[in-house]
Amino acid sequence: xxxxxxxxxxxxxxxxxxxxxxxxxxxxxxxxxxxxxxxxxxxxxxxxxxxxxxxxxxxxxxxxxxxxxxxxxxxxxxxxxxxxxxxxxxxxxxxxxxxxxxxxxxxxxxxxxxxxxxxxxxxxxxxxxxxxxxxxxxxxxxxxxxxxxxxxxxxxxxxxxxxxxxxxxxxxxxxxxxxxxxxxxxxxxxxxxxxxxxxxxxxxxxxxxxxxxxxxxxxxxxxxxxxxxxxxxxxxxxxxxxxxxxxxxxxxxxxxxxxxxxxxxxxxxxxxxxxxxxxxxxxxxxxxxxxxxxxxxxxxxxxxxxxxxxxxxxxxxxxxxxxxxxxxxxxxxxxx
Amino acid sequence: xxxxxxxxxxxxxxxxxxxxxxxxxxxxxxxxxxxxxxxxxxxxxxxxxxxxxxxxxxxxxxxxxxxxxxxxxxxxxxxxxxxxxxxxxxxxxxxxxxxxxxxxxxxxxxxxxxxxxxxxxxxxxxxxxxxxxxxxxxxxxxxxxxxxxxxxxxxxxxxxxxxxxxxxxxxxxxxxxxxxxxxxxxxxxxxxxxxxxxxxxxxxxxxxxxxxxxxxxxxxxxxxxxxxxxxxxxxxxxxxxxxxxxxxxxxxxxxxxxxxxxxxxxxxxxxxxxxxxxxxxxxxxxxxxxxxxxxxxxxxxxxxxxxxxxxxxxxxxxxxxxxxxxxxxxxxxxxx
Numbered sequence: 014x015x016x017x018x019x020x021x022x023x024x025x026x027x028x029x030x031x032x033x034x035x036x037x038x039x040x041x042x043x044x045x046x047x048x049x050x051x052x053x054x055x056x057x058x059x060x061x062x063x064x065x066x067x068x069x070x071x072x073x074x075x076x077x078x079x080x081x082x083x084x085x086x087x088x089x090x091x092x093x094x095x096x097x098x099x100x101x102x103x104x105x106x107x108x109x110x111x112x113x114x115x116x117x118x119x120x121x122x123x124x125x126x127x128x129x130x131x132x133x134x135x136x137x138x139x140x141x142x143x144x145x146x147x148x149x150x151x152x153x154x155x156x157x158x159x160x161x162x163x164x165x166x167x168x169x170x171x172x173x174x175x176x177x178x179x180x181x182x183x184x185x186x187x188x189x190x191x192x193x194x195x196x197x198x199x200x201x202x203x204x205x206x207x208x209x210x211x212x213x214x215x216x217x218x219x220x221x222x223x224x225x226x227x228x229x230x231x232x233x234x235x236x237x238x239x240x241x242x243x244x245x246x247x248x249x250x251x252x253x254x255x256x257x258x259x260x261x262x263x264x265x266x267x268x269x270x271x272x273x274x275x276x277x278x279x280x281x282x283x284x285x286x287x288x289x290x291x292x293x294x295x296x297x298x299x300x301x302x303x304x305x306x307x308x309x310x311x312x313x314x315x316x317x318x319x320x321x322x323x324x325x326x327x328x329x330x331x332x333x334x335x336x337x338x339x340x341x342x343x344x345x346x347x348x349x
Numbered sequence: 350x351x352x353x354x355x356x357x358x359x360x361x362x363x364x365x366x367x368x369x370x371x372x373x374x375x376x377x378x379x380x381x382x383x384x385x386x387x388x389x390x391x392x393x394x395x396x397x398x399x400x401x402x403x404x405x406x407x408x409x410x411x412x413x414x415x416x417x418x419x420x421x422x423x424x425x426x427x428x429x430x431x432x433x434x435x436x437x438x439x440x441x442x443x444x445x446x447x448x449x450x451x452x453x454x455x456x457x458x459x460x461x462x463x464x465x466x467x468x469x470x471x472x473x474x475x476x477x478x479x480x481x482x483x484x485x486x487x488x489x490x491x492x493x494x495x496x497x498x499x500x501x502x503x504x505x506x507x508x509x510x511x512x513x514x515x516x517x518x519x520x521x522x523x524x525x526x527x528x529x530x531x532x533x534x535x536x537x538x539x540x541x542x543x544x545x546x547x548x549x550x551x552x553x554x555x556x557x558x559x560x561x562x563x564x565x566x567x568x569x570x571x572x573x574x575x576x577x578x579x580x581x582x583x584x585x586x587x588x589x590x591x592x593x594x595x596x597x598x599x600x601x602x603x604x605x606x607x608x609x610x611x612x613x614x615x616x617x618x619x620x621x622x623x624x625x626x627x628x629x630x631x632x633x634x635x636x637x638x639x640x641x642x643x644x645x646x647x648x649x650x651x652x653x654x655x656x657x658x659x660x661x662x663x664x665x666x667x668x669x670x671x672x673x674x675x676x677x678x679x680x681x682x683x684x685x
C-alpha cells in the first residue's frame with residue numbers, strides 16, 4: 014500500500030483488485046499462532062483430543078466472519094438479515110464444519126424504522142430456528158445520520174468439523190458439480206434495483222444439510238457469492254493448481270438470468286448466488302453425489318471436469334473454447 | 350418494537366435506551382442451543398472433556414463480537430484499529446477467557462486513504478503480536494461514497510476458559526476494585542474532537558495479562574466502556590442483586606478528567622475507558638489483588654464495597670450520599 018493512494022470501489026467487488034487489497038491486509042497481519050495454515054475463508058483451530066466430539070461435528074474449530082451492506086435491504090426471497098446469517102452459515106458449511114453458534118453485530122443509522130429492524134431480526138430468527146444454530150452473542154450500535162447508510166450487519170460463526178473440505182483440493186479427473194441454478198441472488202436484486210419484472214427470487218438459503226449429506230465425497234467446495242462463478246472457480250483452480258473445464262450446455266443458468274445479464278451488460282458468470290455451492294468430486298462418486306443433491310434441488314448437476322493445467326475454460330455449445338476470467342473492477346452494485 | 354417508530358441515536362449510547370433496543374433484539378433471538386445461559390457479553394460453549402486443555406486456557410469456548418465506528422479515527426494513544434482489537438480481547442478477558450484468535454471485518458468507504466488504512470492495520474498487527482493472539486479470519490468490503498463514514502470495523506473473538514468470571518457474581522461484603530485511572534479514553538477523544546489541549550492519552554490497551562494474573566480472585570469483572578462506570582456498575586449491581594457503594598475519595602479520576610467533564614457538562618461517570626476493568630473481590634483477597642495489579646498500573650485500587658440492597662451509590666467527600674444513575678439517552682459522541 015503506497016502513500017497517498019486511495020481505496021477504490023473496485024477493490025471490494027470480489028475480483029482481482031479485491032485480492033490485492035485483501036492480500037495486502039493479510040500480509041501485514043500474517044502470523045497464525047496455533048491455527049492451521051488453510052487457504053480457505055474460515056480459520057481452523059485444532060482441538061487436541063477428538064474423542065469428546067463424537068456427534069458434535071469433530072475436533073476442528075472453524076471460525077469465520079463476513080460484513081453485509083446490501084441494497085435493497087428487502088428483496089424477493091430474503092433481506093439483509095437472511096443473507097447475513099446464511100452467508101456465515103454457508104462459509105462454515107463449505108469447509109465441512111457443523112455450525113455451532115453465530116454472533117450478530119448490527120450498526121443502525123438513526124431514523125431507521127423499528128418495523129424494518131424487526132423484520133430483519135425476525136428473518137434472522139427464522140433461519141436460526143430452522144437450522145438449530147443459535148445467535149449466541151451480539152452487538153448493536155446506533156450512529157448519527159449519514160455515518161452509515163441505513164444498516165450494516167456483520168456476522169461471525171464458529172463450527173466444528175472432523176475433516177476440513179478445503180477449496181484447494183481439486184484433482185485432475187474430478188468432476189465439477191453445482192448444487193442448483195446459479196446467479197439468482199443477483200437476478201432478484203438487480204431486478205428490484207432496476208425495476209424489472211421477474212419471477213426469480215434470491216437463492217439465499219442455508220446449505221448446512223445439503224453439504225453435510227455429501228461432505229465425505231467432496232475434494233473441494235466453495236459458495237459462488239461475491240464475484241460469482243468466475244471468481245470462485247478461478248480461485249479453486251489456482252489454489253489447487255489445476256484447470257477447470259466447464260461444459261456450457263450443462264450450466265444451470267435460467268433463461269431469465271441470461272436475459273437480465275444481456276440487458277444490463279453484466280456477465281452472468283460474475284452473478285453471485287447466496288444458497289448454492291460448487292464442488293469437485295472424484296469421478297466414481299459424482300453420480301452418487303448428484304443423486305443425493307437432487308433431493309434438495311433438481312438442478313444439481315455435473316458442469317465440467319478438472320484437468321491438468323491452469324485457468325478456467327468454457328466449452329461453448331458451438332464447440333468453441335473460451336477462457337473465463339476473474340472479474341476485474343466493479344462488477345455490479347453491492348448486492349452481497 | 351412498535352410499528353412506525355424509528356431507531357433513535359439515544360438507543361446506542363450504552364444507557365437505558367440501549368438496553369431497551371438490545372433487549373428487544375435479544376428477546377426475538379432467544380434460544381441458545383448448547384450454549385450456557387450467561388448474563389455476560391460473550392457466549393460460552395462447554396467443550397465436553399477438559400483434559401486436552403491443560404495450559405490451553407480451559408474447556409469453555411467463549412465467543413464475542415463488537416462493532417466500532419469511532420470519530421476521530423486517530424487519537425492520542427490509539428486509533429480505531431487498536432480500539433477494535435483491544436475491545437474484543439478485553440471482552441474475552443473480563444470473562445476469564447484466554448483469547449485464542451480474532452476475526453477482523455472492515456468496511457471501507459471508497460476514497461479512504463490507503464496510508465490511513467495501513468496505519469490502522471499496522472496498529473492491529475502490533476497488538477496482535479504483543480499479545481500473541483492472531484487475527485485468523487476476516488472480511489474486507491469497500492462501499493460507495495456515503496454508504497459509510499470512512500471506515501467501520503467489527504471484531505469477533507474466541508477464547509478458552511476453565512472458569513467463567515461472570516458479571517453477576519458480586520457478593521455483599523466484597524470489595525470493588527478498579528485496575529487504573531478511569532475515563533481517559535473519553536478525555537483523549539473529546540479533547541481531540543473539541544480541540545482542547547490535554548496531555549491525557551486514551552487508556553486503550555489489552556487487559557489479558559492483568560486479568561489473568563488475578564482472575565482466580567475475581568467474583569465478577571467488567572470493562573467500563575460504553576456508558577462508563579455508571580452503566581457498568583449499575584449492570585453488575587442489578588445482575589448480582591446487590592448494592593454497590595463507592596467512596597468518592599478513592600475514585601481514580603485525574604484532575605484533567607474532572608475538568609473536561611465540567612467544561613463539556615458530561616458526567617465523568619459515563620466516560621468510557623478502553624483499557625481498564627472493574628471487579629469485585631472477597632475482602633480477604635482484595636489487598637493481595639491490588640498488590641498484583643499495581644505492578645501493571647499504580648492507580649489500581651479499592652473504590653468501594655458491595656452491600657445487601659440494590660443500585661449504585663456514592664459516598665461523597667463531604668459525607669453526602671448520591672445515587673449513580675444509568676446514563677440516559679445520548680451520552681457523548683461516538684467514541685467507542
